[in-house]
Amino acid sequence: MTSFVKPHIRRKNEPVNELGLVRADYDGAMSTLCAGCGHDSVTASMARAFFELSIKPHRAVKVSGIGCSSKTTAYFLREAHGNNTVHGRMPSVATGAVAANSALTYIGVSGDGDSLSIGLGQFVHAMRRNVNMLYVLENNGVYGLTKGQFSASADLGSLAKRGAPNEMPPIDPVSLALSVGATFVARGFSGDREQLVPLIKAGLKHKGFGLIDVISPCVSFNDHKGSTKSYAHTYKYYHKAVHADYVAPSKDIKVCYDEGEIMPVEMHDGGVIRLRKLEKGFDPRDRAAAMSALANAQKEDEILTGLLHIDETHPDMHALNKMEDRPLNEIPYAELNPGGAKLHELQKGFR
Amino acid sequence: MKPTDTRNPDYFHKVVDCQWACPAHTPVPAYIRLIAQGQYGDAYLLNRESNVFPGILGRVCDRPCEPACRRTRVEEEPVAICRLKRVAADHRGEIEDKLPKKPEKTNGKRIALIGAGPASFTVANDLAPLGYECTIFEKLDAPGGLMRSNIPAFRLPEQVLSEELGYILDMGVELKLGTPVESMKALLDEGWAAIFVGTGAPKGKNLDLQGRYDTDNIHIGIDWLESVAFEHTKKIGKQVLIIGVGNTAMDCCRTSLRLGADTVKVMARKPREFFKASVWELEDAEEENIEIVVNHSPKAFVLEKGKLVGMLFETMEYELDAKGRIETQRVTGEVTIPCDDVILAIGQENAFPWIEADAGIEFDKWQIPMIDETTFQSTIPGVFFGGDAAFGPKNIIWAVEHGHQAAISIHKHCQGKMLTGRLPDELEMVATKMGMFEWRYSNSYDNSDRRQMEHVELVKRFEKLDVEVELGFSAEQIATEVERCLNCDIQTVFDAPLCEECDACIDICPVECLSIAPTAETEGELRNSLSVSEVEDGQALYVSDGLPLTGRVMIKDENVCLHCGLCAERCPTAAWDMQEGVIHIHHAEDQDTTSGRTGP
């Protein structure tokens, strides 16, 4: 055979979720990425998170820009809605979609090139607006799709495959997000599913903009010695500050929180995110603490991971702009379009 | 936990569920690949190395391989392993010059083989080419044992049997028909280098109820089938009752139909889930409109004026426990079922009337000879037993395996070597990667259902006693059925130092049987932490050495792997590879060599 497909096989006693679906029902088309690409692993984690949350695939929306990372929306949730936008323009398309129908679950998938170079402006403003979506930034330090040029997240001194050093300072998406007031800021690693799946679940349940910066190595162009985004480097300098678990409403929410190390954060849907401190004195609910922990880690060359900041109290785009909560397609036409006379009346008010 | 040692040949052998379940360890996936390539002759010869009678077994084997088939873990029906064996035999072409040959010179060692069944023939097959002078003594006038005298020709055509026995006789084996051995002591005095007893379990069990000896219309199943096979019996009454519901009963009822019976009822004492007959034999009988009557326990034969007219049964009721075992049983009434003949098919026993009590062969309290389970030697050195004669009635493929093992012992015995110093199995790993997306086997999963064998239409099949019912597979059926094999002998081989823990293999695996996790103290702990599938048929968890980047381990649940090779296809560093694990199982001819083969 010239290519291969992953067959759909129903195993005996295969686990099902609350909808009666199996994990494989959350898969998509066969990935065409390089074998071993971190992005595939992130795709698998996203599929698992949707499965575990029992989200109906057709009630989800996947949006992305351009890049190997952005291609991956085709590789999970085959029954969901999706839009592959132009390079760096996913946030505006997502903002429009969320405005039109806030009842769906939105996930954006992008890369460090897509988000931090061409799309930096859009990315930052979506965070400021607190658009209700989860934004997964698959960060490999290069433009994978165009064969490995340094991206804006490449670390100072990191070496390209042929040996050239990067001489410009990096943009750290996590620091950037904290500085523009993002309300859910996390970092993960494609190789650590135990941490990543719960982070994605929490991010999907967060009301407002959730950013997960996922270190996701490019095996073809940035997985060599001297790269600071390789598997080997990431496994070595990887540091977990906090572990987050999302607990759905009604499910044993009342468990005792006085375990000392567990910090509960109540969510809008009635669920709870339980944060387990792995770092002494670190409290992700405190933005300033998160920024200083990040700065310290950078000094130590550590890759600080986990749910680094969460703020469930800040209003999202809908609340902030007093927007209609009902999806536009559910509003009767007459109400949606009150007619020319009403328009004139409105316009008169502006004269 | 200690990393798994895949150099032990048993490790990968066990993964090949069918081969492991086959008493003679026939390399099933390897011969199915040869069939897929149209190499029928080679597929036949590969079969023959282990099971000696592919044409016979491709029709009537008990097929312990099929219920074991890995395919049953993803769907209901196993690969039609047995039918594919027949395909190899039916289309083998000219293979005679590739069979073991009669040696130029014999070694002067004379071996006596008693009984011309599959056990003795296998011993002769293994020893004659090595130079041994083998003589088979058979009491009947034709060779084959129960394969000729009891298995009906509509299941096993005479020509198929004779051809495969002929291959062995052509190796220079002497066959003395119509020559019963009547005294073990006399035989021992004849100076044979070794004696092999392959006389089977020739005594059919009797049912000593009222009226048993007052008529000639009550028959012992295996004796009756023999008499039909040798054309002494040519007809039977219109209404026939078969007592018992094992495989012999199935042959008796179907044979009765062919001798002129109108209604044949198979009478079972217990409910269907307790039947001994193989599912396929029951299906074949029911296809011929045989009625199987459950919960009837025989009580007496009913005669009128010296003529058998019926049989009296007690109707039974059973209560089963949660595990399906009978807890209590109750008689609910009595019923007489009319009949002209009754055939008793309730089992067979060993009998050695020709072995004198003081011959030196010890028997246990059930009159079963005391035989060593590895060497098949009796309590007299140089006298070996095999097949049904050794441990009671089994089947052909067990008789073959006993024959192989006894032949090794006889070879060692004749060389004055220790019988237990047998060459252990060996494992050879052969690469299968041909290029990108290309493997030396058809790795993609084919979801086709099992092909159904065509049968001769009902009216035609009763015209003569020897119309073979099964027609064999068509070309299209062969092409589909071979693709159903999962190639379980193409093993997943892992090289821990190469892994960079990217998880690509874990994500691609269609049955989610891979994980990377911290190691644990015991396998049980690992299984719990991984939520892997339930343990089935003792399939193992493969546990690798520590991985270079994190020291965690790669874990594979051998139970559900489909050998699709996607993990190896997806791995960027070739840490996973697909390699054919060839298990060398040694016979008598290999014992004097040391191949020095090693595992991966």
Ligand SMILES: Cc1cc2nc3c(=O)[nH]c(=O)nc-3n(C[C@H](O)[C@H](O)[C@H](O)COP(=O)(O)OP(=O)(O)OC[C@H]3O[C@@H](n4cnc5c(N)ncnc54)[C@H](O)[C@@H]3O)c2cc1C
């Ligand atoms: C009705 C029936 C159907 C069966 N169907 C199947 C089937 O479909 N598939 C399957 O795998 N198995 C089947 N079996 C079982 C199978 O036939 C036997 O397990 C197998 O033939 C045993 O082989 P053997 O070599 O041990 O002995 P046998 O085949 O029993 O051969 C023993 C031979 O020794 C001869 N003999 C006995 N005593 C002496 C003596 N003193 N001197 C000289 N010769 C002697 C006998 O005449 C006989 O020919 C069936 C059995 C029966 C009864």
Ligand SMILES: Cc1ncc(C[n+]2csc(CCOP(=O)(O)OP(=O)(O)O)c2C)c(N)n1
């Ligand atoms: C407008 C525009 N400019 C440039 C490109 C070329 N281009 C394609 S992908 C890409 C960078 C992708 O990098 P990243 O988002 O990090 O994705 P990765 O492939 O690394 O996952 C660029 C510059 C383009 N497709 N469109």
Ligand code: SF4
């Ligand atoms: S080029 Fe890099 S980022 Fe793109 S698919 Fe290959 S490994 Fe992944």
Ligand code: SF4
């Ligand atoms: S061969 Fe590999 S990918 Fe295929 S089922 Fe087995 S472990 Fe999974």
Ligand code: SF4
């Ligand atoms: S695909 Fe290969 S390198 Fe990646 S985790 Fe699996 S075995 Fe290791």
Ligand SMILES: [Mg+2]
């Ligand atoms: Mg990139």
